[in-house]
Amino acid sequence: MVRLTVICPCYNQERFIGQTLEGFVRQKTDFEFIVLVGDDASTDGTAAIVRQYGTKYPNIIRPVPRNINLGASGNALDLFQRISSDYAAICEGDDYWTDERKLQKQVDFLEANPGCALCFHPVAIHNELDEGQDEIFPKAEIRFNKLSLSLGDLLRHNFIQTNSVVYRWRFREKDPELAFFINSDMQPADYVLHLLHAETGSIECLDEIMAVYRRHAGGMWAGASTDDAWFLKYGLPFLNFQVFKARRFNFPQPKIARNTAQGIIAAALAARDFALLGRLAADHSTIYAQAAADLKNYVALTEKSGLWREGLNWARWRCRLMTAITYGRRRERYLRKIDELETLLGVSSPEA
DSSP: OEEEEEEEEESSOTTTHHHHHHHHHTOOOSSEEEEEEEEOOOSSSHHHHHHHHHHHOTTTEEEOOOSSOOHHHHHHHHHHHTOOSSEEEEOOTTOEEOOTTHHHHHHHHHHHOTTEEEEEOOEEEEEOSSSOOOEEESOTTTTTTOSEEOHHHHHHOOOOOGGGOEEEOOOOTTOHHHHHHHHSOOSSHHHHHHHHHHTTSEEEEOOSOOEEEEEOTTSTTTTTTTSHHHIIIIIHHHHHHHHHHHHHHSOOOHHHHHHHHHHHHHHHHHHTOHHHHHHHHHHOHHHHHHHHHHHHHHHHHHHHHTOHHHHHHHHHHHHTOTTSSOSHHHHHHHHHHHHHHHHHHTOOOOOO
């Protein structure tokens, strides 16, 4: 009987996937586990490597190939629906486990502590974006200098690295909560999953480094909240997540929500992606209106103060707008587009 299921979403990770799969097959456990490897129609050699491991280790590695690319979210969410075991873990195809008894230690802990909903551990962060030293996450202060934590702690910020966690899997077939999770368009999906499990019990940290997380340019959160490409792809799902936290857990973070909306507006204007702006206004009309008003207010303040250059630099830093707000005619076009959009979308900004 399969006691634990590992899901491993991957796409074009030929450089990394072999080390990831080795971390799985080297696990030493006294229970049966399987690894569902969802290759999302990779165009490099990733799929071939996954097939080789599936042939060599058929009792552990179960390839789940895709004929078409589902995207990072679609790939992972499909794998989540295939879990029917008591426990579940996640490790994406560019990360890897370093402790061959990682799963055994975490399952043993969950067995001994039935009130625990999920347990995690620190990981080493290997930074491929620069030549700086590797880091450890989370450091003690990030997890509030505690090993036993709660849903309230997790709502303040996410201190659980995805490839470190083992869940006491709360979902079963046709579970409405699973359907909600699968069908909701929210990012980061792992944070949502942590929170949904933390509703059912405590969060415990095993203070041992047992995995490595790679930070590289191809990662989903490279450029998070700073560049236009990220806002275009993940801005609205991230805003959906902020609204979810506010509604389900009564934990609003309005500043983050408004800053995210500002970033979406700026990126969509630069890309002329009016469909995205339409979805933003339709799904989150109040936040959209406030964000649009804020953008205009920042510019108005700089004009009133006479500190145009300093004020504009502050606005760009504050809103993470990068090149979306600039000088001269482009600035005028930007403000005109805000006004046009309010008319087009039938949303008016509140008075300052």
